Amino acid sequence: MSSFAGRMKEYPTISLDRFDRENxxxxxxxxxxxxxxxxxxxxxxxxxxxxxxxxxxxxxxxxVTKELxxxxxxxxxxxxxxxxxxxxxxxxxxxxxxxxxxxxxxxxTLLPAGHCPGSVMFLFEGCHGNVLYTGDFRLAVGDASRMExxxxxxxxxxxxxxxxxxxxYDPRFYQIPSRExxxxxxxxxxxxxxxxxxxxxxxxxxxxxxGYEYLFTNLGExxxxxxxxxSLNMFKKMPEILSYVTTDRRCQIHxxxxxxxxxxxxxxxxxCGSTAADGTPLRIISIKPSTxxxxxxxxxxxxxxxxxxxxYRACFSFHSSYSEIxxxxxxxxxxxxxxxxxxxxxxxxxxxxxxxxxxETMFIYKPLGVLKRSRVQRPSNSxxxxxxxxxxxxxxxxxxxxxxxxxxxxxxxxxxxxxxxxRVAPPVAGEEPQVASDMQxxxxxxxxxxxxxxxxxxxxxxxxxxxxxxxxxxPKWEDFFTPEVLSDSQNSQSQSCCSVRSTSPSRATGSQTxxxxxxxxxTPDNNKGxxxxxxxxxxxxxxxxxxxxxxxxxHQDQNQTSDGVTLQSExxxxxxxxxxxxxxxxxxxxxxxxxxxxxxHLYRKLASREEVVLREEGQGFS
DNA sequence: GCGATCAGCT
DNA sequence: CACAGCTGATCGC
Numbered sequence: 001m002s003s004f005a006g007r008m009k010e011y012p013t014i015s016l017d018r019f020d021r022e023n024x025x026x027x028x029x030x031x032x033x034x035x036x037x038x039x040x041x042x043x044x045x046x047x048x049x050x051x052x053x054x055x056x057x058x059x060x061x062x063x064v065t066k067e068l069x070x071x072x073x074x075x076x077x078x079x080x081x082x083x084x085x086x087x088x089x090x091x092x093x094x095x096x097x098x099x100x101x102x103x104x105x106x107x108x109t110l111l112p113a114g115h116c117p118g119s120v121m122f123l124f125e126g127c128h129g130n131v132l133y134t135g136d137f138r139l140a141v142g143d144a145s146r147m148e149x150x151x152x153x154x155x156x157x158x159x160x161x162x163x164x165x166x167x168x169y170d171p172r173f174y175q176i177p178s179r180e181x182x183x184x185x186x187x188x189x190x191x192x193x194x195x196x197x198x199x200x201x202x203x204x205x206x207x208x209x210x211g212y213e214y215l216f217t218n219l220g221e222x223x224x225x226x227x228x229x230x231s232l233n234m235f236k237k238m239p240e241i242l243s244y245v246t247t248d249r250r251c252q253i254h255x256x257x258x259x260x261x262x263x264x265x266x267x268x269x270x271x272c273g274s275t276a277a278d279g280t281p282l283r284i285i286s287i288k289p290s291t292x293x294x295x296x297x298x299x300x301x302x303x304x305x306x307x308x309x310x311x312y313r314a315c316f317s318f319h320s321s322y323s324e325i326x327x328x329x330x331x332x333x334x335x336x337x338x339x340x341x342x343x344x345x346x347x348x349x350x351x352x353x354x355x356x357x358x359x360e361t362m363f364i365y366k367p368l369g370v371l372k373r374s375r376v377q378r379p380s381n382s383x384x385x386x387x388x389x390x391x392x393x394x395x396x397x398x399x400x401x402x403x404x405x406x407x408x409x410x411x412x413x414x415x416x417x418x419x420x421x422x423r424v425a426p427p428v429a430g431e432e433p434q435v436a437s438d439m440q441x442x443x444x445x446x447x448x449x450x451x452x453x454x455x456x457x458x459x460x461x462x463x464x465x466x467x468x469x470x471x472x473x474x475p476k477w478e479d480f481f482t483p484e485v486l487s488d489s490q491n492s493q494s495q496s497c498c499s500v501r502s503t504s505p506s507r508a509t510g511s512q513t514x515x516x517x518x519x520x521x522x523t524p525d526n527n528k529g530x531x532x533x534x535x536x537x538x539x540x541x542x543x544x545x546x547x548x549x550x551x552x553x554x555h556q557d558q559n560q561t562s563d564g565v566t567l568q569s570e571x572x573x574x575x576x577x578x579x580x581x582x583x584x585x586x587x588x589x590x591x592x593x594x595x596x597x598x599x600x601h602l603y604r605k606l607a608s609r610e611e612v613v614l615r616e617e618g619q620g621f622s
Numbered sequence: 623g624c625g626a627t628c629a630g631c632t
Numbered sequence: 633c634a635c636a637g638c639t640g641a642t643c644g645c
Contacts, residue, residue, distance in 0.1 A: 317635085
């Protein structure tokens with residue numbers, strides 16, 4: 001659940017995904033997607049009143065989100081105050097202080113988030129830097145590199161802060177099978193079942209939330225059928241979904257719901273109540289989509305698990321895994337990372353407790369780099385169009401790309417400030433890479449931006465947190481890890497405050513809509529380990545071997561090479577870099593601290609793109 | 623009666 | 633496993 005308080009420190013006059021309390025005073029609102037936990041306060045009478053007296057305050061979201069929002073009568077009053085924006089079309093918005101008339105311009109770009117229909121991330125570009133608010137997202141490894149608007153020319157834009165969906169930002173959730181693999185597993189199970197007879201039916205036990213439509217459309221396509229759902233109303237302007245769902249109960253795949261659906265199942269009835277017309281009993285299996293995750297060292301496990309005589313659980317995730325998030329972050333390399341979700345396994349009170357205990361605990365994200373990796377080659381897209389930057393868009397149905405999900409890694413540690421200050425090491429002279437003089441401060445913060453328990457969000461606290469950030473002086477481990485950046489360090493950096501952005505609305509550029517149902521298998525190796533076969537084995541072997549430590553998380557990166565040996569572990573790379581840069585970190589009990597000479601040697605090898613391979617007993621994938 | 627919050631459940 | 637969100641109990645206005 002998102003515990004983001006609604007505001008970003010760079011642009012505190014706008015509110016995102018929260019509409020209560022302080023957010024009532026916002027000059028603009030943004031809704032990333034239509035899930036209830038991101039709509040707190042949105043139907044509040046106070047907000048409604050405010051809108052009636054305002055000429056400038058609007059809610060910005062995607063077309064699909066607007067459609068889903070207004071589908072609920074409780075939010076109908078937003079109709080005239082909601083401005084839908086096209087994906088990937090930078091749009092300038094004026095933030096107006098209606099009391100003083102002061103105006104601030106900001107450019108916002110919606111990026112597909114892959115979480116549910118209409119879900120987007122918001123990229124803000126303005127005089128306080130570029131800020132990315134991810135909302136909730138499920139992006140695959142490499143997706144960020146395919147997003148045109150995250151780039152400026154051939155480079156990744158400088159991102160000051162990422163407000164991050166950190167739902168699975170925990171090494172326990174190291175890997176979640178890809179959408180494609182999960183879908184294949186579910187389709188195989190369903191295909192085997194419904195092909196047996198017309199009385200063999202499947203019930204998809206989906207929660208009441210947008211996000212499963214991807215499943216419906218793909219299964220509908222695969223089996224040339226429609227999926228039975230309770231209502232079509234919300235999809236009435238989304239033909240791509242509408243054509244795969246139906247309220248006709250005479251189909252073999254159901255995703256209908258009923259408050260007592262489990263009871264219905266016991267009585268061999270579907271939640272819609274349907275039984276076979278001629279009295280032949282239905283043969284029903286239920287499939288419950290649920291997140292399955294796999295630790296770094298887990299042996300591959302089935303994406304479909306049999307949980308009873310006629311019940312199954314199938315892997316399905318709305319959120320990116322730890323590896324996917326790490327890939328995302330290491331590609332963008334933001335200065336600050338602010339998790340919008342309290343880490344799983346820690347309640348809000350626990351987080352608060354930690355803060356108090358260590359006086360000023362904060363999350364520190366490392367790598368401490370600002371050098372941008374070269375933009376990877378992305379497939380060109382001839383589908384260019386001129387962006388519309390008007391707020392008076394009308395539409396008949398929503399854009400295709402919003403309905404779909406993107407079809408398509410690195411290193412983090414969490415450290416308390418206490419740990420950090422105790423262990424801070426002097427920078428190593430002479431190893432500093434070329435850094436442009438106008439670079440941003442480069443300490444990478446991983447700060448807590450969530451609302452604290454019963455305490456008002458305190459801007460000063462954040463300021464202090466930033467002030468305590470250890471400045472980045474020494475070489476960055478990732479500079480060595482991605483040697484190409486060494487020769488590429490004079491990249492363009494952030495422009496001066498309030499200068500005209502390259503992504504200003506007046507600039508019509510080619511559109512780069514990501515391939516949504518891409519047929520290319522970009523990461524086949526990530527997937528092939530997951531079995532599609534069904535098993536009745538209990539699932540207790542689920543890997544949970546990585547536990548969140550109070551102060552420090554380090555994890556091994558098990559990159560397997562073709563000859564079966566393991567690449568140098570992530571943990572060791574981290575240790576190595578920290579030794580020579582900002583601060584030291586304690587080694588895990590089973591590892592030994594690398595020596596300086598060894599590290600230099602490693603750096604040289606990495607910088608020259610040599611493979612650095614360590615043999616570790618019993619660490620390889622089996 | 624309404625809204626907010628929380629426990630419980632799935 | 634969590635997620636997203638429902639239901640119902642309780643409390644305050």
